[in-house]
Amino acid sequence: MSKYDKLTTNAVGRTVPQVVNGKDAIPFMGVGKFKPTGRKYGPLITSCADFPDDGNKVVPSLKEALVRAGIADGMTISTHHHFRNGDLVGNQIFDAAAELGIKNLTWMPSASFECHAPMIKYLENGVIHHIEGSMNGALGKFTSEGNMAGLGVLRSHGGRYQAIQDGDVHIDIAVIAAPTADCFGNATGDRGPAACGLLGFALADSQYADKVVVVTDNLVPFPCVPWQIQGNYVDFVVVMDRIGIPEKIISGTTEITKSPDRLLLAEMTAQFCSETGIVHDGFSFQAGAGGTALSIGIYFAEMLRKQGMKARFARGGSNKYLVKMLEEGLVDFILDGQTFDLEGVRSMRENPGHLNTSPFTSYNYHGKGNFAQFVDVVILGATEVDVNFNANVVTHSDGYLLHGIGGWMNCLLSKCVILPIPLFRDRMPVIRDEVTTICGPGELIDVIVTERGIAINPLRTDLIEKMKGSSLPIKTIHELKAEAEKICGKPNKARLTDEVVAVIKWVDGTVIDSVFRVDK
Amino acid sequence: MDFVTDKLALIGNRGKGIRSDCHITLELTEKDGIQLELISKVEAMYGEAIRKLIHDILAFYDIQHARVLVEDSGALSPVMAARMEAAIRQLTGSEKEYLLPMLAENLYGTARDRNRFSRLYLPGNTPSLMINAGIHKPDGIILDLEDAVAPAKKYEARFLVRNALRNIDFYSAERMVRINQVPAGLADLDFLVPHNVNLVLVPKCESADQLRQVNEKINQLKSRNNVDRTIWLMPIIESALGVLKALEIAQSENVVAIAIGLEDYTADLGTRRTQEGTESFFARSMVVNACKAAGIQAIDSVFSDVADMEALKETVIRSKALGFDGMGCIHPRQIRVIHENYAPDAAEIEKAMKIVNAFIQASAKGLGVVSLGTKMIDPPVVKRAQKLIDLAVTMGKLSADWHDEFLNL
Numbered sequence: 050m051s052k053y054d055k056l057t058t059n060a061v062g063r064t065v066p067q068v069v070n071g072k073d074a075i076p077f078m079g080v081g082k083f084k085p086t087g088r089k090y091g092p093l094i095t096s097c098a099d100f101p102d103d104g105n106k107v108v109p110s111l112k113e114a115l116v117r118a119g120i121a122d123g124m125t126i127s128t129h130h131h132f133r134n135g136d137l138v139g140n141q142i143f144d145a146a147a148e149l150g151i152k153n154l155t156w157m158p159s160a161s162f163e164c165h166a167p168m169i170k171y172l173e174n175g176v177i178h179h180i181e182g183s184m185n186g187a188l189g190k191f192t193s194e195g196n197m198a199g200l201g202v203l204r205s206h207g208g209r210y211q212a213i214q215d216g217d218v219h220i221d222i223a224v225i226a227a228p229t230a231d232c233f234g235n236a237t238g239d240r241g242p243a244a245c246g247l248l249g250f251a252l253a254d255s256q257y258a259d260k261v262v263v264v265t266d267n268l269v270p271f272p273c274v275p276w277q278i279q280g281n282y283v284d285f286v287v288v289m290d291r292i293g294i295p296e297k298i299i300s301g302t303t304e305i306t307k308s309p310d311r312l313l314l315a316e317m318t319a320q321f322c323s324e325t326g327i328v329h330d331g332f333s334f335q336a337g338a339g340g341t342a343l344s345i346g347i348y349f350a351e352m353l354r355k356q357g358m359k360a361r362f363a364r365g366g367s368n369k370y371l372v373k374m375l376e377e378g379l380v381d382f383i384l385d386g387q388t389f390d391l392e393g394v395r396s397m398r399e400n401p402g403h404l405n406t407s408p409f410t411s412y413n414y415h416g417k418g419n420f421a422q423f424v425d426v427v428i429l430g431a432t433e434v435d436v437n438f439n440a441n442v443v444t445h446s447d448g449y450l451l452h453g454i455g456g457w458m459n460c461l462l463s464k465c466v467i468l469p470i471p472l473f474r475d476r477m478p479v480i481r482d483e484v485t486t487i488c489g490p491g492e493l494i495d496v497i498v499t500e501r502g503i504a505i506n507p508l509r510t511d512l513i514e515k516m517k518g519s520s521l522p523i524k525t526i527h528e529l530k531a532e533a534e535k536i537c538g539k540p541n542k543a544r545l546t547d548e549v550v551a552v553i554k555w556v557d558g559t560v561i562d563s564v565f566r567v568d569k
Numbered sequence: 570m571d572f573v574t575d576k577l578a579l580i581g582n583r584g585k586g587i588r589s590d591c592h593i594t595l596e597l598t599e600k601d602g603i604q605l606e607l608i609s610k611v612e613a614m615y616g617e618a619i620r621k622l623i624h625d626i627l628a629f630y631d632i633q634h635a636r637v638l639v640e641d642s643g644a645l646s647p648v649m650a651a652r653m654e655a656a657i658r659q660l661t662g663s664e665k666e667y668l669l670p671m672l673a674e675n676l677y678g679t680a681r682d683r684n685r686f687s688r689l690y691l692p693g694n695t696p697s698l699m700i701n702a703g704i705h706k707p708d709g710i711i712l713d714l715e716d717a718v719a720p721a722k723k724y725e726a727r728f729l730v731r732n733a734l735r736n737i738d739f740y741s742a743e744r745m746v747r748i749n750q751v752p753a754g755l756a757d758l759d760f761l762v763p764h765n766v767n768l769v770l771v772p773k774c775e776s777a778d779q780l781r782q783v784n785e786k787i788n789q790l791k792s793r794n795n796v797d798r799t800i801w802l803m804p805i806i807e808s809a810l811g812v813l814k815a816l817e818i819a820q821s822e823n824v825v826a827i828a829i830g831l832e833d834y835t836a837d838l839g840t841r842r843t844q845e846g847t848e849s850f851f852a853r854s855m856v857v858n859a860c861k862a863a864g865i866q867a868i869d870s871v872f873s874d875v876a877d878m879e880a881l882k883e884t885v886i887r888s889k890a891l892g893f894d895g896m897g898c899i900h901p902r903q904i905r906v907i908h909e910n911y912a913p914d915a916a917e918i919e920k921a922m923k924i925v926n927a928f929i930q931a932s933a934k935g936l937g938v939v940s941l942g943t944k945m946i947d948p949p950v951v952k953r954a955q956k957l958i959d960l961a962v963t964m965g966k967l968s969a970d971w972h973d974e975f976l977n978l
Contacts, residue, residue, distance in 0.1 A: 309901035310701050447613035475589045475643025475697075476611045500704045520965075536700075536738075538646060540614035 052200040053549050061439070061487050065560040069552055070155075070179060070199045077561040080490060085415070085558075090216030092257050104271065105232040106286045111138075111264060112145040114285040115222065118260035120146060123153045124221035125181075127258065129250040130160035131226070131238055131387060135297030138226040138264050138289075140167050147176045155199070157218060158182040159209055159250040160453045164297070172197055181218060182209070183443075183453025184551065192550050193449045195566040201450070201551030203443060203564075205458035206250065206386070207412025207419065208554050213253040215415055217558050223254035223261045225278060226292045230265035234283025235276035239398045239405075241267035243293035246367070246388025246397050248277045249407030255282040266292045277405060299390050306340030310500055314469040315341050317521060318428060318498045319348030325515045327426045327465055328352055335364035335421070335460060336428040338389055341469050345428050346370050353379045364411065364424055367393035367403065375402055384420060386411055386456060412459035414556040421456070424463040431468045433484045436526050438491030438506050440468060441484040443553065446477050448485055448543030448567040450551060458556055461493040465512075472499040478533035478540055480526060485543050487562045488553055502529050544568040570606040570638045572596045578656035580725045582694070583640045589697040591644035595656040598634040603627055609641035622646060626653045629667050647736035648696040651728040659724065671735040671764070678798045679743045679767040681825050684708050684960065685866055686895040686911040687904045688745060692717035694726040699733050703740035705901035708908075711745045714757050715772050723749070731760040743767045745803070751779045755786045762790035766800060768825070773833065774804035775811045780821040801825040803868065807833035812852045815859035826866035828897065829856045844880070846887075857892035869896035878906050885910035908964065918961050921954035922975050928955075929972065 053066035059076035067074055075083060100106065108114045120126075126146075128139045139158065146154060152175050156168065159182060166187040171177040179199025184192045192201045204212060212218045227236030228243040238248040243266060255261050255278050263278065264287045273280075306312060318341075322328045328349060336342035346363075347370060353359055359378060363371055365385035369392035374380045376396075383403045388394050396403045411420045421427075432452070433441040442457050444450050460466065466489075470479050480497070495512065497504045502524035505512050516523050524532075534540075544567065551564040574596060583592035591609075598604075605623055609616060623637060641649070647669055654667045688709035691698050694717075702710050712730045714723065734744060746761050747770035748754035754771070761769065771783055780802060787800050802823045806812055807830035819827055831842055831849050840848045853869070860867035869888040872881045881903055888896060889911050896911075898904055913921070923941060928951045931939045939946040961967035968974060 309705060312902065313704065447611075476615060476645055477643065500701060536645065538615060538618050540611075541617065543613050 052198075053552075056549075059560065061490055061561060063487055063562045065552060065563050066200075066549055069202065069560070074552065075559045077555050077559040080492060083557045083559050085215065089214050090219070090257055093259055104280075106234055106280075106283060107232050107268070108285050108287060111141055111224075111262070111287050111289070112148065114262045114287050115142070115145055116149065118222045118262060118284060120149065120151055120222060122151055123178075124151075125155040125157055125219060127157040127220045127223045127254045128159070129225065129248070129254070130158060130162065131245040131248060131250055132243065132293040132298050134162040134164045135243075135294035136162065136164055136226065137294065138224065138292050139165055142224050143168060143171045143176055147171060147174075152176060153178040156180050156182070157220060159206065160455065161185050161188055163187065183455075184450050185453055186451065189450035189452070193444075193564065193567050194569065195546075195548060195550055197550065200549065201564070202554060203454055203551060204554045205412065205454040205556055206408040206456045207414055207421070207459035208454075208556050208558065209250075210253045210408040210413040211415045211556065211558055212554070213257045214413065215558060220254055220258035221260065223251065223258035225251040225255065225261065225263050227263050227265045227278065228292070229267045229269055229273055230263050230286060231269055231271040231273035231280065232286055233271055234261070234263045234278070234280030234286050235271070235273040236263050236265065236278040236280075236283075237273055237275050238277060239275070239394060241265070243267075243291075243295060243298060244391070244394045245293070245298050246394045247385060247405045247407075249386060249405065251278060252407040252409055255279070260284045262287060264289060264292055266290060275405075306344055308340070310471060311341045312344055313500050314471065314498055315344035316348055317500070317503065318345050318467055318469045319352065321467070321496065321498060321503060321516070321521060322349070322426055323352055324519055324521070325512055328358075330358040331361045332425045333360060333362045333364070333423070334426050334428070335424050335463070337430055337457070338366050338368075339430050342428045342430065343368065343370055345469070346374070350374050350377075350379050364420065364427075365389075365393065367396065369393070372396040372403070375400060384411070408456075408459075412456055412556075414459070414462075415558075419459070419462075421459050422462045424460070426465045426467060427460040427463045428467050428469060429457055429460060431470055431479070431489075433479055433481050434468060434470070434494070434497055434526075435481050435484045435491070436530060438494040438497070438526065439484050439487045440489040440491075440494050441486045442488045444486040444543075444564060446481070446485060446540065446543060448545045448565065450564050454488060454553070458488055461489045462556070465495050466493060467496040467498060468494060469498040472501045472529060472533045473537050476537045478530070478537050480530040480533055481540075482530075483542075486553060486564055490561070497526060497529070499529055501532055504529050570594070570604070570636060572636055573598065576660070578659045580656040580659065581652040583642070587642050587697075589643050589645065589648065589700055590695075591639055591641040591649050591652055593652045593656045594638040595653075595660060596636045597632065597660055598636055600634055602634055603632075604636045605639070606637070607639045607641065609639070609643075611641065611643050618646075619649065622649060623653060626650060626657065626667050630657050630661060630663055630665065632657065632661075644696065645700065645736075647732040648729065651732040652725065655725040655728040669732070669736055672738055674738050675735060675744070676765055677741065678765075679801070681801065682866075683743065684895070685743070685826055685868060687898050687907045688743070688868070688895070689901060689904065690717065690871070690897060690899050693730045693746075694718050694722045696729060696733070699737055702901070703738060703742050705904050706740070707742050707898065707901070707904050708895065709743035709745050709768070710739050711747050711770060711897070713747045715747045715749050715754070727757060727760040731764055734761065734764040734766055745770055747772055747805075751782055755782060758783070758786050758790055762787055762796060762800065763794040765798070768801040768803055770828070771802060771804045772830070773807050773811070774818055775808060776814055777817040777821045780804060780818065780824065784822050799823060803828055805830045806852070806856055808837045809834070812855050815855050816862060819859040819863035819865055824863070824865060826868050826894070827856055827860050828868040829853060829870050831870040853891055853893070861892065866894040867892060869893040871897040871899050872903065873899065875900035875902065878902070881906050882910055912964050912966060913957050913961050917957060918967055921957040921961075922971065924951060924954035925958055926972065926975055
């Protein structure tokens with residue numbers, strides 16, 4: 050099986066394969082253009098006769114659970130990233146698979162982290178054929194240099210739910226790491242030594258995978274409540290000494306930035322939202338996990354407090370700053386997709402206004418609407434933006450794949466998308482003639498805020514009109530690009546070969562771009 | 570890269586946490602041409618441009634044989650050129666300057682009596698802090714060659730500061746440099762005067778004679794380099810002797826402001842700096858009085874707790890009450906607090922509006938004398954009030970058509 054075949058040009062002018070790891074793939078057709086018909090993927094029918102009468106599904110080890118789940122060559126095994134860089138379970142699955150002599154697995158994490166770098170040895174020795182999820186850090190470098198046997202597939206959080214629901218991906222075995230669980234398989238993330246908040250990323254897997262294994266280090270007597278994951282979906286429960294490292298579960302990007310340059314970006318963004326009337330009584334917002342985005346929340350809070358207004362809801366990733374807003378009454382609800390710190394976990398446990406959501410409710414594009422669509426404003430990051438407002442979030446300007454998509458792509462469908470980004474990072478200009486990889490089509494990206502000027506997408510004539518006469522430096526994207534190049538010099542494009550090493554799936558499952566092997 | 574001898578120039582910064590800088594290891598050799606190794610995080614985008622720059626600089630100094638290791642963390646061209654030039658000149662003793670074309674935006678001058686509320690200190694050997702300094706809109710930036718540069722780095726910092734003056738846009742902030750203590754600091758001026766420095770800070774100033782030496786050296790360099798514009802001086806008083814000589818310092822030529830440095834001053838007194846500042850009250854008042862007597866600005870010492878904005882605000886309010894016109898800052902976040910609290914307050918604006926209004930009314934009636942109520946107002950008072958109004962308008966504290974609104978009250 051070749052990694053890919055039938056290259057074509059898609060609706061945003063990118064070269065993409067129509068066959069990916071032996072399966073057909075549809076090139077991106079434009080936002081909202083691809084509408085599949087038919088029925089969703091149907092999971093296996095099971096019978097209580099095949100499960101223990103006493104409800105006790107505990108098996109002695111992860112390896113035994115995998116064997117009893119029928120692990121075999123070529124299967125797809127899924128995991129989730131709610132432990133972020135503190136995950137102790139993912140690597141053990143493939144250690145066990147390697148010991149069992151299994152080959153050619155597809156690993157489908159909802160995201161990968163540096164702690165998953167040991168997977169490289171399994172990608173090298175054939176235990177893992179390829180990754181469908183995200184390829185961060187060392188895994189990204191490995192992929193970019195053309196070392197993975199199969200083609201990498203990157204999806205957004207919503208796209209992952211969509212792919213599972215639509216049957217684009219068939220999961221043979223889902224392994225769900227759960228901070229607290231009972232012997233029946235009911236599981237929750239909001240308590241236990243490895244508490245991480247919620248388990249929403251694992252929802253689709255629990256519903257659709259052939260076999261589901263829950264792994265916990267905190268087994269409680271039935272019932273485990275709340276049952277974020279329902280035991281009725283679960284085949285086996287495994288108890289381990291330790292499933293996650295709490296201090297690493299809390300990700301490093303959840304402190305507000307101390308960088309004066311980034312604070313300035315945050316302040317300009319908040320001022321922009323205020324002057325355009327985006328911040329109003331009853332508005333809604335979502336800010337990513339980065340330091341700049343977090344600081345914008347602080348400025349929003351200040352504005353709301355000063356003007357006696359409040360937000361109706363904020364979409365998480367939650368953190369202590371958002372929790373403070375909730376507790377102060379500056380926002381009615383947090384609709385949380387993942388918790389970034391322990392304050393978020395506590396709040397979710399205690400506060401009825403702090404709600405647990407999943408990629409199904411928030412992001413799935415093949416649903417009957419989703420929450421992200423009607424958020425008033427989202428604040429996101431990007432590695433590059435081009436003069437047509439297309440944005441990149443997965444590769445750097447040198448061509449290397451370094452980040453996953455996360456919920457980024459799904460959030461683009463909201464009412465206003467703002468990217469606060471420095472005009473250049475060290476010597477790397479952020480605004481390019483053409484982004485290295487398109488993850489977001491320009492028509493969905495409304496505003497670029499840099500420390501040297503703000504560019505509004507010409508499609509947003511309403512915002513342009515509202516900002517006339519503003520004291521903020523409104524410039525065109527071409528002016529910003531010229532300004533960066535005057536300072537940094539004109540950059541060369543990344544040196545890439547024409548060999549595809551990964552594809553980027555749009556929220557509807559079509560292929561929006563390819564990642565090409567770097568030429569070392 | 571292997572080097573043959575131990576006669577190496579090691580210039581710049583490298584390692585963890587270093588950004589927007591580079592480190593050059595240079596060895597001059599007898600044969601084998603130019604051996605260049607480049608390790609750069611921006612290799613893919615700028616590898617060619619970097620190699621070309623390095624080769625151009627070597628050719629400029631007629632160097633045919635050398636080993637060069639460039640470890641680059643994203644240095645802009647003027648930064649890299651400064652590092653490379655310093656390395657070559659350290660080994661060859663050449664006096665030739667390798668200059669990139671000066672930015673046209675950097676040719677502005679500054680007025681003697683412009684606002685100097687805030688001036689942001691930038692360590693003279695740390696390019697990453699210089700590049701975005703201007704976007705925070707301080708009234709002035711200080712490229713510091715003195716205390717913020719380690720002795721071993723003083724040599725290379727001069728090249729970097731010179732190139733920063735030429736090629737980094739500080740977006741209309743007054744371009745200041747703190748030189749080293751006189752007399753050693755006089756040598757720093759060679760790197761500043763021909764490159765449109767607006768103001769020179771003279772540290773640990775204790776006499777008018779030191780300023781005479783600085784002016785003399787500046788004048789020599791100005792005539793040698795055809796520089797017309799006046800280069801302002803801001804002496805820093807940091808000792809008991811300096812405090813007692815404040816008046817002669819304030820009255821020296823080209824001095825537009827005096828700053829006070831309280832860390833060294835309190836050390837000199839053998840006491841400690843406190844929040845209340847009782848120990849420095851005399852010195853601060855002395856400096857303020859000397860400045861006002863000489864018709865120049867008095868600038869207060871920096872506030873060192875960059876996290877405590879409330880305490881900074883209180884300090885600024887006290888400082889303004891003592892008669893200071895501005896203070897130094899060591900973090901961009903301090904700029905706004907400093908501006909807002911040195912800026913005219915509501916009562917001052919109110920009074921100035923009344924005075925300017927009286928002037929406008931009097932002019933309309935063709936009256937030569939302005940009076941407010943029963944009081945006559947002298948022309949300098951009107952001028953000062955107008956200046957205060959202009960300032961309030963630029964700072965957004967007063968609308969540009971305030972006068973119409975004032976009349977409608």
